[in-house]
Amino acid sequence: MARSIRAMTSPTTWCPTAHTAGQAYSAQGDDRTAGGTPGCSLEARIRLPKEVGAWAAIWTWRDGDQQIDVFEYHPDNPDLLESTNHVRRANRYHHDEAVRPAARVDLRTVFGSRSVDWWLNGRRVFADxxxxxxxxxxHLIVNLSVCAGRYHPPPQPETTEMSYEVSHLVVRRPMTTGTSVEATTSTDGAG
Structure with missing residues (x-):
């Protein structure tokens, strides 16, 4: 089962009740752990949002730092995915025909100690x-924010809902023996 991430707008403001809507996964603890360590990889199958004003992203965060943007997407830049390593200052704005509003894409990111590498639909598009x-x-964050108009346009006045879908999300971590173990499952809610 895919998880649709939705943000609601009110007729008078572009700020929904909660600024971001989505699922946060913790790198500490339960069986839905999805945080990262060097050498881990993330795979996601997503449907991009189509509504102008949507700001979809999968990214990492901890203690005000450790941010890696697996992707950011704004439908007003219809063929552009943003990938950023905020830890060691590197980024790529990747234009691709496969990237467009409502498109389904497969993403993969490997968080290496010497390079963070990003793939789109099975092809490496950036190695930092x-x-x-x-x-x-x-910690891993999957979210959908609503743009207020500063960097990207806000939603159209008639927009009351926006969404994007994550139908598959897996994080694999290396074991100390050098092999890999799957640390999470698809987003179907199963343990």
Whole structure:
């Protein structure tokens, strides 16, 4: 089962009740753990939002730092995915025909200590050559925000709902033996 992430707008303001709508996964604890450590990888199948004013993203965060943007997408830039390593300052604005409002795309990101690498539909589109430090770990955030108009246009007045879908989300972490173990499951809600 896919998880649709929705944000509601009110007729008088572009700020929904909750600024972001979505599912946050913790790197500490339960069986839905999805945080990252160096060498881990993330795979996601998503349907991009189509409504102008939507700001869809999957990213990492911990203690005000450790941010890696797996992707950010704004439908007003219809063929553009943003990928950013905020830890060691590298980014790519990737234009692609496969990226468009309501398109389904497969993403993969590998969080290496020497390079963070991003894939789109099975093709590597960016290797930053900078990576994350060996002690890096972060929590995974899947969200949809509503743009207020500063960097991207706000929703149209007639827009009352916007969404994007994450139908598959997996994080794999390396084991100390050098092999990999799947740390999470698809977003179908199963343990």
């Amino acid at each position: 050559g900078r990576g994350v430090n060996r002690t890096w770990y972060a």
